Amino acid sequence: MKVVTVGTGMAAAEFVQRLRLDGFGDEIVMCSDEGFAPYSPCVIPFYLAGEPLDTVYWKGKDFYGRYRVEARLSDPVVEVDTEQRLVRTANGRNETYDRLFYAAGARSWYPRPEWLDTRGVFGFKTLSDMVAIDRYIGEHNVRKAVVFGGGFIGVDAALALWHRGLDITLVHRNTRVLSQMTDEEGGQFATRKLAQKTGIHIRLNTTVSEISANGGQLAAVQFSDGSTMETAMLIVSIGVAPNSEPLRGDDKGVPGDPQMLAESGIYTAGDVAVTRHAVTGATGIYATYPNAMQQARTAARHLLHGDGAFGGSINTNVLKKHIDFPIVSAGAFSGEAVTWQQGDIWRRVYLKDGMINGYIIIGDTRISGYVYQLYLSRKRVDRTIREILSSPRHDSYYRSMLGLTMPLAA
Amino acid sequence: MKRIFVQYKKCLACKACETACAVEHHPAGSLAAALGDRKTQVNVRVLGIEHESFPLSCRHCDPADCLDACPSGAISRDAESGAILLDAAMCKACAMCAMVCPFDAISFKATHRSCYDRDVAYKCDLCNERVKAGRKPACVEACHSGALVYADYDANRLKQASKSLRAYLLGEEGLPPQLELFRELRRKEFARRRGGE
Numbered sequence: 157m158k159v160v161t162v163g164t165g166m167a168a169a170e171f172v173q174r175l176r177l178d179g180f181g182d183e184i185v186m187c188s189d190e191g192f193a194p195y196s197p198c199v200i201p202f203y204l205a206g207e208p209l210d211t212v213y214w215k216g217k218d219f220y221g222r223y224r225v226e227a228r229l230s231d232p233v234v235e236v237d238t239e240q241r242l243v244r245t246a247n248g249r250n251e252t253y254d255r256l257f258y259a260a261g262a263r264s265w266y267p268r269p270e271w272l273d274t275r276g277v278f279g280f281k282t283l284s285d286m287v288a289i290d291r292y293i294g295e296h297n298v299r300k301a302v303v304f305g306g307g308f309i310g311v312d313a314a315l316a317l318w319h320r321g322l323d324i325t326l327v328h329r330n331t332r333v334l335s336q337m338t339d340e341e342g343g344q345f346a347t348r349k350l351a352q353k354t355g356i357h358i359r360l361n362t363t364v365s366e367i368s369a370n371g372g373q374l375a376a377v378q379f380s381d382g383s384t385m386e387t388a389m390l391i392v393s394i395g396v397a398p399n400s401e402p403l404r405g406d407d408k409g410v411p412g413d414p415q416m417l418a419e420s421g422i423y424t425a426g427d428v429a430v431t432r433h434a435v436t437g438a439t440g441i442y443a444t445y446p447n448a449m450q451q452a453r454t455a456a457r458h459l460l461h462g463d464g465a466f467g468g469s470i471n472t473n474v475l476k477k478h479i480d481f482p483i484v485s486a487g488a489f490s491g492e493a494v495t496w497q498q499g500d501i502w503r504r505v506y507l508k509d510g511m512i513n514g515y516i517i518i519g520d521t522r523i524s525g526y527v528y529q530l531y532l533s534r535k536r537v538d539r540t541i542r543e544i545l546s547s548p549r550h551d552s553y554y555r556s557m558l559g560l561t562m563p564l565a566a
Numbered sequence: 567m568k569r570i571f572v573q574y575k576k577c578l579a580c581k582a583c584e585t586a587c588a589v590e591h592h593p594a595g596s597l598a599a600a601l602g603d604r605k606t607q608v609n610v611r612v613l614g615i616e617h618e619s620f621p622l623s624c625r626h627c628d629p630a631d632c633l634d635a636c637p638s639g640a641i642s643r644d645a646e647s648g649a650i651l652l653d654a655a656m657c658k659a660c661a662m663c664a665m666v667c668p669f670d671a672i673s674f675k676a677t678h679r680s681c682y683d684r685d686v687a688y689k690c691d692l693c694n695e696r697v698k699a700g701r702k703p704a705c706v707e708a709c710h711s712g713a714l715v716y717a718d719y720d721a722n723r724l725k726q727a728s729k730s731l732r733a734y735l736l737g738e739e740g741l742p743p744q745l746e747l748f749r750e751l752r753r754k755e756f757a758r759r760r761g762g763e
Contacts, residue, residue, distance in 0.1 A: 166637070198637035202658050207682050211656055214639030445637035445662065476661035480674060480685055484665050521674075525631075525667040550670065551613050558574070560616050 158183045159459070160253035162233045162243060162402065167259040167426030167448040169194035169215050174456035176223045184225045185251055187243065189232035192283050193219045198445060200286045201316035204293075205478060212283060233260065236403045238419065243402070255421055255459055258410055259452070260399035262427040262443065266392055271367055276374030280313040280393045292389065299323060302377050302387045304364040305394035306333035311350070312477055313391045318354050319478040325357040325385065327364055329394075337473055339489040342516040345502045346483050349519070353479055364390065398428040398441060409441050414465040416455040423459065425451035434468025435532070436488060442469035472528060476521070484524045487514025487531055496545040503545045510538040522550035567648035569719040570692070570703055572621055576745055577713035579619035583610045586708030590693060593678050607677040609690040610705050617749070617756035621705070621714060624671040624690035626650045632663035632672060640687070648719070649692035654679035657686045711745070 159175065161168040164186045172184055196214040203209050210217060220227040228251065235244040242252040264279035271277045276292065279285050280303075292298065299322060303314045306328030314326045326333065332343030333350065351358045359379065366378040367390060376386045398409040403418065409430040410418045418424040427443040429451055447469040457464040476482035481500070491508035501519035505512055505527065512531040517524045523544060530537055530544075537544070544552040585597065591607045592600040600606045610623040630650050633641045640656035641663060643649070654677065664672040664687065674685045693703035697716070701707070706716040 196637050196639065198660060198662075199658055207658075211638070211658075214637065214656070216639075446635045446666070449634055472665065474661045474665045476659065476674075478684075480659075482661045482664075484661070521661050521664040521672075522670055524665050525670055528666050529668040549613070549615075551615050553668065553670065554613055554620050554622065555615055558615060558618050558620065560618060 157254045158185070158252065159255045159257065160184075160243060160251055161186045161257040161259060162236070163257075163259040163261055163399075163426070163428075164188040164190070164192075164194050164227070164229070165259060165261045165426055165448075166194065166196060166214075166445060167261075167429075167452040168257060169219060170449050170452040171257050171259070171423075171425065171456050172223055172225060173215060173219075174453055175460065178456065178460050180460060184223070185228060185253075186220070186225050187228045187231065187233050187245065187251065189230065189246075190282060190284055191230040193217050195283050196445075197281070200283050201280075201312050201477065203283075203286050204290055204316045205319040233402050236422075238422065241421070253421075256423070257452075257455060258403050258418060258422055258424045258428065259426040259448075260402065260428050262396040262398045262441075264392065265395040265397045267394065271390070271392065273372075274367060274369045274374050275372055276388050277367065277390045277392065280309055280391050281396065289389075289391070293320070293322075296388055298389050300325070300387055301389040301391060302327060302364065302385060303391045303393060304377075305392065306330065306347075306358070306360075307336060307393065307395070308334065308473065308475060309396070310391070310393040311475060313393050314356050315354065315478040317391075318356050322389075323357075324354075325359060325387075327359045327362050327379065329361065329363045329380075331360055333358065333360075334475065334483060337475070337483060337485045338516055338518075339504070341495075342485075342502060342504055342518060345497075346518050349481060349500060350479075353481055364392075396427070396443075400428050411439070412451070412466070414454075415458040416451050416466055417458070423455035425455055431466065431469045434470050435534070437468075440469075440471075442471050444469075444471075444473055446470070446472075470532070474521070474524070481519060482517075482521050482524075484517040484521060485515060486528065487512065489514045489516070494541050494545060496542075505537075505541050505545060507538055507541065510536040512537060512541075520550075523547070523552065526553040567719050568697070568716050569626055569648070570623065570690075570706055571715045571717055573713050573715060574618060574620045575713075575749060576711045577612070577619045577621055578711050578748065579612050579614055580710065581612050582708040582710060583621050583705035583714060584608050584612060586704040587690075590696075590704035591678075591691075605676055605678045605680075607675075607679070607688050609688065617753045621709075622669065622671065623705070624650060624692075625669055626690075626692055631666040631668070635662040635666045637662055644694055644698075647692060647694055647697050649694045649697070650689075651691055651694060652687055652689055654686045654688070655681045659685045659687055661687070663687055 195212040199212045231245045231247045233243045264281045303326045314324045318324045332347045363380045365380045368376045378384045397407045410424040411430040412424045426448040454466040472486035474484045491506040491513040495504040506514040588600040588608045613620045640653045672689045680686045702716045706714045
């Protein structure tokens, strides 16, 4: 049985590794538009911040050799022909398959794709982006940059470049950065603290409306409020779109069933896959590493053994990079809000029917694992959650286990 | 495979485990060097909760949520000892592990294992090299009261874990009389401090 993966990302690498470790001995081909061994998108910004390139290869740089994989690199898959069971690439190669693992990931979405033709304008999604940005900063001695987009990737980009010593202006159209990961108040708290701690200039309710170039080289950007800023570098990170066109004909993602099958003989996983949320049941793209892992393992197990099912995705995430100021969240931000704040720490849990509907924990991680487990296990916490959030010693889990209640406030 | 079990009722909160851990994981291997060194790494923490105390460290869970959450290839399981290990050279301190650990067993700071002059995740490594050489973990060896026990982790424990995390953490029970007396006195002292007696 010949297995082909579209993508060499984290889901595809986990899938292939599982197959091999579980004894699968037949042919495996992995296809990618990039030319690298499987790398971790979570890690690549650290390369820009000055850490060794080798650490991005989280399953080893020798992955293809170690797992006996034919790697077809630097040649994007443009079409999946499900009738003839083959994939076609941009260079005209046809690769037949018995089983296909479609994990093509997502790409940066650009409001003005032509901006990328100007030297000094970059996306911030792939290792190719990082290598290009690194080279450009070195060659042009870049001292300051504008990051357009303050979602997870935009803040990640701003922090990595700030860590490298650049003067950063982060432009975001919303009222707060990380607007998907936070509610209004939590997001504004995080925005304020991030600006204080780093000196990154954050411009909210603003977008980049135009760029000006000089001989094909970026010279300045114009903001939606009419002001302009001279800069030699612009990072555009305002959104991503799943690479689902070759299989589905549109960019709305690939729905997977509980076995991660998109259709007969074709599995999907990772940032292109549409799955159900484990708690809410809502379908969507839940693009985080732990989800991709579980989806890939489900697919590998089903391919080899014909059993197993994916338990659902969780929209939990954390941003803690380059500075010790984590921002953790999960679930939906609606219901009864219970909030606690002290100094740099801000915690809020949303309750629904006495259970955690969503939560945001900013400034430390100490109770985040416990709250995550309470969220997943659907325990009633309406009587205890105030104590859990405010416990000065972050020991509520151990308290509950030892059967000791919180002391009454003096 | 063996694990460290906590019989918290025997814990006197003397913190000998913390000291032994700090020395064991310090590059100089001495208390004098570990004291006052900001990079000193202490992988076990004695929590004082009212009149009880509890030495808290990584449970080396199986399956381990942190291992499944780590996107940088820094966390692995030692096939021989079963220990969950953290490679500081690969760790990006992204906190995906800490975000899912129910036991709050993972912390962050610049340690002697940091490679890039920044914080990394650190946690109990089960004294992996020691235990593979047939010795006990440093904290267990240092525990005078028998609160920390290095014992076989049998398959039943997994079943116990699903039934009761309490049994999973605490292992067997049963206290010598002097410890019962100590606990009773400590309980009374805490009650007195609260103004109850």
